[in-house]
Amino acid sequence: MKKVILSSGEEVTIRPLETTDAPALLKYFSAFSELTRKRFGPHPFDEATVNAICNNLDLDPCVRLTVFAGDKCVAYCLLNPGILEHDADRLRSYGIDTDQYRYATYAPSVDENYHGTGLANIMFTMLEHEAKKSGATHIILWGGVQHGNPRARRFYEKNGFIKVGSFDLNGGDDDMVKPLT
Numbered sequence: 001m002k003k004v005i006l007s008s009g010e011e012v013t014i015r016p017l018e019t020t021d022a023p024a025l026l027k028y029f030s031a032f033s034e035l036t037r038k039r040f041g042p043h044p045f046d047e048a049t050v051n052a053i054c055n056n057l058d059l060d061p062c063v064r065l066t067v068f069a070g071d072k073c074v075a076y077c078l079l080n081p082g083i084l085e086h087d088a089d090r091l092r093s094y095g096i097d098t099d100q101y102r103y104a105t106y107a108p109s110v111d112e113n114y115h116g117t118g119l120a121n122i123m124f125t126m127l128e129h130e131a132k133k134s135g136a137t138h139i140i141l142w143g144g145v146q147h148g149n150p151r152a153r154r155f156y157e158k159n160g161f162i163k164v165g166s167f168d169l170n171g172g173d174d175d176m177v178k179p180l181t
Helices: 019-030 034-039 047-055 085-093 119-133 150-158
Strands: 002-005 011-016 063-069 072-081 103-110 138-141 162-167 173-179
Touching (some): 011 119, 019 047, 072 119
Parallel strands (some): 103 138
Antiparallel strands (some): 072 103, 138 173
16 A cells, blocks of 8 residues: 655555545546547446456455545556567568567556546556566557547656557557556
């Protein structure tokens, strides 16, 4: 658990997802705009999925971080060890030898009211540390970054991600990978 003061002066708590977080996480997902739902999609946002995730954390290989402002969940991200098969297929299509490196797959989401507060950077730094600790040599974005999301692209580029190829899932997407040093 880590308490952080954001640029706004607000204190938030960053910690791993807990079994008891299901109601707050479901409320967080329920507040997603349609645009956010299109941009963040590692899993469905329904009650059954949230309950399944929260009830099986001991068996889950993912690192799942939450951020709470009081009792309200304001961010959620996950780091999955390894690489998703469809991501591996795309990386190989770009000429990248996916057997040569160890990957972790990253999916972040932050409440739109908390964009620009520094929260995403803090969370990414924490997950980057977890990826290195697990032996990963690269982090790949889960589902890439959409062409229509320049703010996210700037965030990823600022944090060392590089574009390795493009595909079309949501009207144009780029795979971005961060080498870990």
